[in-house]
Amino acid sequence: MVTNNTILDPRKRAARIFGPSVVGGIRDSRSYTAFRWLNAALLVVICFLTLYPFLNIVAQAFSSEAFINSGQVNLVPRGFNISTFSYVLGDPMFWRNYGNTVLYTVVATAIAMFLTTTFAYALSKHHLKGRTFFIGLAVFTMFFNGGLIPNYILISTLGMKNTIWAIVLPNAISVFNLLVMKSFFENFPTDLEEAAAIDGLNTYGILARVVLPLSKAVIATMVLFYAVSFWNSWFTAFLYLDRSELYPVTVYLRNLIAGATAADPSAQQAGEATQVASNVKAVTMLLIMAPIISVYPFIQKYFVSGVMLGSVKQ
């Protein structure tokens, strides 16, 4: 279909990018063709503007501080160097906090998956007496929650401050994810489960050996949903952890940028005016984003399908 000839002809090449101008045997009107070109051009601009902040961060990460401070860095690195990377990676606290993020993400995701899967599986059984009550118990928390202060007091009372449990337990069940899994299990073919029951498997056996192995796609989606949200979270750690060796790397970054914002009145009183260099911040941001960006092309479709699955039953 695509010969060298069409590639060389700019008009035909454009048609390949923007799509055919004849659909169903009807040629577009002139004004609609103009609209389609304008629309495509506008979308190119929108895509560029969306990407710009990322490109700017990358450019800053490889630039020298002098060029950033004189406002000469936008898309292309100026004063190219990679010494900022070795500076950030040379900070033992950065590694410690990065390791904490990995640990918190893994543990929190494991706990969340265990609770969400068992809960969703039980709730997917329509014959279960009290099912509506338990669903209501979960859904109500979407619309009304205890709020910051009672939660803070609870975590303090339980003695979980400055422990990993304050990070991995309080957000273990996302009701949205629960509903996604529940609707997936509800559509699971019942004859498979019935056959397994006749073969002598009890509920646990059916869940572990029949249902879960056949639910890999939804499980992958849920793991990704949870892992990304735990990887990105900072506020619970900021609230419940006081010792820097326990911080996740997001709080490490927050403390770098807080030099500029002084959002924290206590830090402000202490006269914490130390400006962290922009390129150090940019490198740190890049290193936090890196794992997500590098798996993003592969995980994006799971996220999209998860969102759609969740919207079905609502």
Add this chain to the structure above:
Amino acid sequence: MSIKESAVDVATAPVEALPDASPSDRRRRPRRARSTWRRSFARDWRLYTLLVLPVVFLVVFRYVPMAGNVIAFRRYRPGGSMFGDEWVGMHYIELFINDPTFWRVFANTLILGALSLVIVFPLPIILALMLNELRSQRFKRVAQSISYLPHFMSVVIVAGVVLQLTSARGSINQLLDVVGIESVPFMQLSEWFRTIYVGSEIWQTVGWGTILYLAALSTIDPQLYEAARIDGAGRWRQTWHVTLPGIRPTMIVLLILNIGTFMAVGFEKILLLYNPLLYPTADVIATYLFRVGIFSSQFSYAAAIGLFEALIGLTLILSANWISKKTVGTSLW
């Protein structure tokens, strides 16, 4: 173990997981009403055990804090009972009603919430319609991937990006420089905060917000377009009479959700972005109660404010749902 391997055990295995398979279930049918709970427990006890941990979780980490709001009416002493020590009635409620700062942050919350709703809510619809007009599937896929990307970023990254872009020598000021406008210290001028906040919301949420609309668009029956064309409708009228009605249920559900979370402005983002110079526009209920509660340890006072905010949120979502049920017949539940 696969299903076939375990088939050997059929004869000896108890059959309990199936609702209708239990023989005792059938025999006792006449006395159903009296002992249904006991019977369903006997039949499904394994399913109930699966519920134990999640329900414990919900009770401890969701419902206990809800009950903990009682300290809005009781004096709480750090180290004392988490439900407070003595009743003080409406003391803390009166305190915040007479607190001018509270009304300032209340107004800021409403303004930021309203701006987000009015400006950010319609944009995913427009973007979805624009993407839908693309005939090249590859271009569409790339544009979607790019527009979803900011959604996956931590709010700390978003705040860092915003601060870099708006800094004295950041990209926005570089651009102003090029067109000959003097640079603006954005993060020191409270009149700019709302623009910056809404702008960052647009960047982070609009692309991701198109997913459900694009899904709805793909379910519209092509025959409707054909019929409209035969009736002489041009592109615009097809959009108006076929496309928009096709995504209306999605629009309404998302509008209800947005109205319900109207008061929950991006607290974490504001906490990361603001500074005392920006308080006149940036300080919202959540950030105020965070400072009052966590930094100044006035727990009961902050809890009273938090309870007030949560109740408004609940009222908003219930009434939005009720109104849409009455008027257009679409509702969340």
